[in-house]
Amino acid sequence: MPKDNLSKRDPRYDILFEPVRIGPVTAKNRFYQVPHCNGGGYRDPSAVVEMRRVKAEGGWGVIFTEQVELHPTSEITPFIELRLWEDQDIPALARMAEAMKSQGALAGVELAYSGVNGSNLYSKEVPRGPMNAPILTFYKDPVSTRAMDKEDIRDLRRWHRDAYLRAKRAGYDIIELYGAHGFGILQHFLSPLTNQRSDEYGGSLENRARLFRELISEAKDAVGDTMAIAVRLSLHEMGGLENAEVRDVIEMHRDLPDLWDMGHGTWEDCSGPSRFTGEGAQESLVSGIKKLTDKPVVGVGRFTSPDAMVSQIKRGVLDFIGAARPSIADPFIPRKIDEGRVEDIRECIGCNICVTGDMTMSISRCTQNPTFMEEWRKGWHPEKMNARGESGTVLVIGAGPAGLEATRAAARRGYEVALAEAGTELGGRVRLESKLPGLATWGRVRDYRAHQIGQMPNVNVYFDSSLSAQDVLDFGFEHVAVATGSIWRRDGVARHNLVPIRMDAAMPVFTPDDLMAGKPPDGGEVVLYDDDHYYMGGVLAELLVRNGARVTLVTPSNLVSEWTLNTLEQRRIQAKMIELGVTIVTAHGVGAVGAKGVTLDCAYTGRTREIACDAVVMVTARLPNDALWQELKARESEWAGAGIKSIKRIGDAEAPAPIAWATYAGHRFARELDTVPEDGAIPFRREVTELAPME
Ligand code: ADP
Ligand code: SF4
Numbered sequence: 046m047p048k049d050n051l052s053k054r055d056p057r058y059d060i061l062f063e064p065v066r067i068g069p070v071t072a073k074n075r076f077y078q079v080p081h082c083n084g085g086g087y088r089d090p091s092a093v094v095e096m097r098r099v100k101a102e103g104g105w106g107v108i109f110t111e112q113v114e115l116h117p118t119s120e121i122t123p124f125i126e127l128r129l130w131e132d133q134d135i136p137a138l139a140r141m142a143e144a145m146k147s148q149g150a151l152a153g154v155e156l157a158y159s160g161v162n163g164s165n166l167y168s169k170e171v172p173r174g175p176m177n178a179p180i181l182t183f184y185k186d187p188v189s190t191r192a193m194d195k196e197d198i199r200d201l202r203r204w205h206r207d208a209y210l211r212a213k214r215a216g217y218d219i220i221e222l223y224g225a226h227g228f229g230i231l232q233h234f235l236s237p238l239t240n241q242r243s244d245e246y247g248g249s250l251e252n253r254a255r256l257f258r259e260l261i262s263e264a265k266d267a268v269g270d271t272m273a274i275a276v277r278l279s280l281h282e283m284g285g286l287e288n289a290e291v292r293d294v295i296e297m298h299r300d301l302p303d304l305w306d307m308g309h310g311t312w313e314d315c316s317g318p319s320r321f322t323g324e325g326a327q328e329s330l331v332s333g334i335k336k337l338t339d340k341p342v343v344g345v346g347r348f349t350s351p352d353a354m355v356s357q358i359k360r361g362v363l364d365f366i367g368a369a370r371p372s373i374a375d376p377f378i379p380r381k382i383d384e385g386r387v388e389d390i391r392e393c394i395g396c397n398i399c400v401t402g403d404m405t406m407s408i409s410r411c412t413q414n415p416t417f418m419e420e421w422r423k424g425w426h427p428e429k430m431n432a433r434g435e436s437g438t439v440l441v442i443g444a445g446p447a448g449l450e451a452t453r454a455a456a457r458r459g460y461e462v463a464l465a466e467a468g469t470e471l472g473g474r475v476r477l478e479s480k481l482p483g484l485a486t487w488g489r490v491r492d493y494r495a496h497q498i499g500q501m502p503n504v505n506v507y508f509d510s511s512l513s514a515q516d517v518l519d520f521g522f523e524h525v526a527v528a529t530g531s532i533w534r535r536d537g538v539a540r541h542n543l544v545p546i547r548m549d550a551a552m553p554v555f556t557p558d559d560l561m562a563g564k565p566p567d568g569g570e571v572v573l574y575d576d577d578h579y580y581m582g583g584v585l586a587e588l589l590v591r592n593g594a595r596v597t598l599v600t601p602s603n604l605v606s607e608w609t610l611n612t613l614e615q616r617r618i619q620a621k622m623i624e625l626g627v628t629i630v631t632a633h634g635v636g637a638v639g640a641k642g643v644t645l646d647c648a649y650t651g652r653t654r655e656i657a658c659d660a661v662v663m664v665t666a667r668l669p670n671d672a673l674w675q676e677l678k679a680r681e682s683e684w685a686g687a688g689i690k691s692i693k694r695i696g697d698a699e700a701p702a703p704i705a706w707a708t709y710a711g712h713r714f715a716r717e718l719d720t721v722p723e724d725g726a727i728p729f730r731r732e733v734t735e736l737a738p739m740e
Pocket of ligand 1: 443448449466473474512528695698
């Protein structure tokens with residue numbers, strides 16, 4: 046991006062805005078939005094189109110699709126990505142390319158043949174891979190690949206060629222072949238684990254790389270005059286294609302692809318959560334690769350700091366700053382750096398809630414950016430709010446993530462906003478949770494909003510202001526958001542026990558609120574009962590061990606922190622518990638709490654057994670802290686007389702959920718002020734499959 050006279054860019058960051066050549070095309074700067082899923086894919090193409098268009102507006106030099114399946118003999122149902130199987134798939138892909146290119150970015154398409162990672166549950170085709178082997182998927186689908194023979198390999202090459210030509214017709218500038226994260230056929234052939242063939246496609250690295258050479262050369266022949274051909278590889282595969290061999294592959298083919306996009310091991314490694322990996326975590330694995338090739342190298346690392354980015358470029362580690370999650374949390378990172386607004390960057394917190402949209406085949410959310418995937422569905426833009434409606438004043442009660450986002454977004458619309466907080470600091474649950482082991486980065490949810498609110502003359506924050514219903518009626522703000530949060534239950538109720546359990550008052554019972562308030566059990570034997578299944582149980586077990594307790598973690602699930610399968614953290618959490626010496630009891634609930642221990646019941650047989658302990662920590666369910674809301678609701682007839690047009694409860698005060706749900710609720714509250722929903726209309730746009738004509 047040439048620096049114009051109006052640019053307030055810090056000259057230290059100029060290097061990030063240098064154009065970089067990629068084969069026959071040139072990126073306008075070094076910001077490279079690597080392929081990332083979003084839970085929308087072929088089911089919600091227009092939602093994906095507008096999400097990518099916002100990134101174009103945000104100044105990215107290169108913008109990619111998510112993985113695009115190129116043939117029905119390899120698809121990854123139930124996951125929802127994109128497809129380029131035949132000509133009728135071109136229009137959706139073309140609309141995406143047009144959106145990506147709308148502000149001068151290069152449009153990239155990531156083509157994937159999933160091989161051992163595609164179960165073909167939808168197409169019902171027999172999966173193909175380098176050898177006969179069980180499919181390797183999250184769900185351990187009980188199907189296998191058949192070993193590809195020479196004819197299959199010829200077919201595979203032809204299908205790739207068809208996809209290259211279709212990608213060109215769809216208007217893309219870059220094709221990236223997916224060979225990372227264990228998800229792409231390039232890696233399956235390169236790896237000595239998934240390729241144990243004895244023909245010229247197996248054995249030596251030279252042989253295992255044969256398909257790699259063929260596919261890239263044929264891409265260059267087919268479309269390489271106008272399109273760049275890139276590859277996405279993993280920097281290591283535990284026990285298989287290790288970093289040293291990856292370097293050999295690159296050196297052997299140093300000028301073959303036009304660009305090397307380096308992922309980091311498995312998807313779990315590459316999208317490492319902040320609880321386990323910091324910014325720039327792949328540096329040691331990617332360092333030195335640039336010396337093995339003349340072509341540009343892209344790497345990721347949850348980069349949100351322009352100084353860290355500049356350092357990567359200046360030290361010759363990377364040519365492009367690759368980003369998926371940082372571009373989700375803030376699609377405007379490049380523009381904010383360019384405009385000298387670094388402090389306005391909404392930094393990714395590394396929670397991986399965005400990943401859960403893909404893992405649950407729903408549609409992604411982002412904790413930091415509530416507009417993600419709502420650009421088309423709701424017409425929400427991450428940087429622009431709708432104009433203020435007819436009223437002028439808003440009172441937000443509670444400064445947790447819901448209240449903070451409601452305040453920020455309503456003030457951006459132009460309302461006069463008062464934020465009343467019972468305590469003396471901003472942040473609510475985020476303030477407390479960010480002090481727990483591994484969760485410091487989560488404080489960014491508060492920090493971004495506190496900074497923004499601090500700049501706004503139309504926001505007034507009142508601390509030590511625990512409001513009553515009478516206060517709210519006396520103040521007479523036109524709109525009120527009750528964002529008073531939630532409290533953890535002490536009575537054992539969650540999923541396994543739907544009614545309160547028997548408890549002997551002699552046993553000290555704690556909740557996460559007690560521990561976060563700095564009142565933990567005094568060491569000894571502690572049973573932590575996790576019927577919540579997200580992060581809190583594992584995090585508090587770690588805290589208790591650090592405090593000197595001997596911890597037994599009991600959960601009715603078969604896994605510790607089971608829902609974190611969706612955030613790609615589960616394996617690391619369970620490993621951490623084992624390493625910390627936590628005794629893990631799975632498939633058991635706590636059915637009763639006695640004076641000297643707890644009674645466990647087997648989740649399968651109901652058989653009971655006793656274990657002794659000195660204290661119990663209940664990580665079960667939360668209840669809305671909604672007394673204020675209930676009182677206001679009971680006095681609804683007085684609202685109009687007090688000048689109040691609406692009162693809504695939002696976030697955890699309405700129904701407890703992860704932080705991303707709270708920021709979304711806060712944002713939605715602000716967007717919908719002074720709007721009246723159309724009778725019977727659903728609150729978002731959706732795309733309905735067009736019916737094919739009946740034969
Ligand atoms: P959410 O996740 O929905 O944003 P939090 O629990 O993080 O909710 O935040 C709720 C905030 O509301 C806390 O900071 C709490 O101190 C504050 N709060 C609770 N009740 C009141 C009240 N009556 N008046 C003002 N602030 C309140
Ligand atoms: Fe980052 Fe969390 Fe947003 Fe994903 S959901 S982009 S990890 S803040």
